[in-house]
Amino acid sequence: MGTLNPLSPGWLTPALSYLMACAGAALGLRCTLRGVAARGAARRNWLVTAAAAIGSGIWTMHFVAMFGFTVDGTELRYDVPLTVLSLLVAVLVTGLGLTVVCYGAHRGLALLAGGVTTGLGVAAMHYLGMAAVRMHGALRYDAGTVALSVLVAVGAATAALWAAVTIRNVYAAGAAALAMGLAVSCMHYTGMAAVHVRLEPTRAGLGGAGPMEFVFPLAVGLGSFLFLASAFVALSPTAQERAGYREAGELAIEEFPAATARPEPEPELEPEPGDGREPSGPARPAAERYGADHHERAA
Numbered sequence: 001m002g003t004l005n006p007l008s009p010g011w012l013t014p015a016l017s018y019l020m021a022c023a024g025a026a027l028g029l030r031c032t033l034r035g036v037a038a039r040g041a042a043r044r045n046w047l048v049t050a051a052a053a054i055g056s057g058i059w060t061m062h063f064v065a066m067f068g069f070t071v072d073g074t075e076l077r078y079d080v081p082l083t084v085l086s087l088l089v090a091v092l093v094t095g096l097g098l099t100v101v102c103y104g105a106h107r108g109l110a111l112l113a114g115g116v117t118t119g120l121g122v123a124a125m126h127y128l129g130m131a132a133v134r135m136h137g138a139l140r141y142d143a144g145t146v147a148l149s150v151l152v153a154v155g156a157a158t159a160a161l162w163a164a165v166t167i168r169n170v171y172a173a174g175a176a177a178l179a180m181g182l183a184v185s186c187m188h189y190t191g192m193a194a195v196h197v198r199l200e201p202t203r204a205g206l207g208g209a210g211p212m213e214f215v216f217p218l219a220v221g222l223g224s225f226l227f228l229a230s231a232f233v234a235l236s237p238t239a240q241e242r243a244g245y246r247e248a249g250e251l252a253i254e255e256f257p258a259a260t261a262r263p264e265p266e267p268e269l270e271p272e273p274g275d276g277r278e279p280s281g282p283a284r285p286a287a288e289r290y291g292a293d294h295h296e297r298a299a
Contacts (some may be wrong), residue, residue: 013068014185017061020219022181023226024057025160028094029173029180032164036102047102051095053229054160056222058094058122058184059087062129063219065188071197074136077208082132086125087218093121101161111165115158122153122184126191134208137199145194149187156183 028050035046063083070076097118104110126149130139160183163176 013065014189017065017188018181018185020064020223020226021057021061021184022177023223024053024055024060025180025184026174026177027226027229028054028057029160029164029167029177032098032102033167033173035098036165043102047098048095049229050164051091051098053226054098055091055094055125056087057226059090059125059129060219060222060226061181061184062086062126062188065185065192066129066133067216069192071135071137071199073199073201075206077134077206077210079132079134079208082128083218086128086132089121089128090125093124094118097121097157097161098164101165107165111158111162114161116154118157118161119150119154122157122187123150123191126153126188130191130195132208134206135197136201136206137197140196140198142194142196145190149191149194152183152187152190156180156187159183 031046031050031053035043035050038046097114099114100117101110101114104113127146133139160176160180163173163180167173167176
């Protein structure tokens with residue numbers, strides 16, 4: 001049996017992995033909240049972003065935590081296709097769960113179905129990631145602990161989806177993200193507690209890529225995506241704010257012509273009979289006026 005060290009660098013990797021899980025959860029909950037308030041293509045786009053945020057956050061949490069996982073007597077490497085597949089599973093299944101919840105007719109049943117689907121997807125991501133590990137030995141799992149980790153994943157996913165579609169307060173959403181990050185971390189380390197390693201010494205080389213060759217750059221890229229997307233979502237206006245901007249713009253457009261319109265000229269009054277004034281009319285030519293004046297003087 002190989003000796004497992006799930007916390008070989010100390011508490012650095014658990015703390016960083018928890019931070020990644022919280023960042024993905026916070027961004028995902030925020031995007032889901034925007035999606036619930038939106039309609040049509042905007043709702044779809046927000047839900048896709050939420051699925052990418054939550055799925056990549058969970059995946060990044062898993063592999064950052066795996067940097068602290070060592071086995072005495074063997075090197076650890078990762079199968080690239082299986083590692084990428086685990087990321088795709090996390091994103092796609094999270095998106096499926098969000099779709100079920102946001103478009104379901106019955107909120108309670110939709111939450112249950114979405115939570116089970118997303119939780120099983122998170123567990124599948126975890127164990128696919130473990131299956132991608134290459135070492136001079138084989139991994140064995142305790143069935144009872146595996147079942148417990150799946151239950152934790154389902155419970156965490158259901159609670160997160162409930163928070164995503166129910167909580168409207170920013171501070172409550174932040175607390176929900178912290179709780180979700182804790183639940184995902186608990187699921188990961190519960191699953192790691194189920195692992196047993198049986199070493200098989202051999203001279204054959206290990207396939208796959210080393211953690212610093214593939215997993216670390218991908219994790220850094222996804223972490224950067226989470227923080228940049230969080231900044232973008234935080235700065236983008238909500239649907240209510242955009243509606244307020246449109247309303248303010250329409251009011252300004254309506255008031256602008258009234259403020260800049262020139263006053264209409266007052267109509268010239270007709271002279272009353274006997275007041276000695278001639279009625280206004282079109283101006284006479286200068287020659288005609290000169291002839292009339294000369295005729296009056298000659299008379």
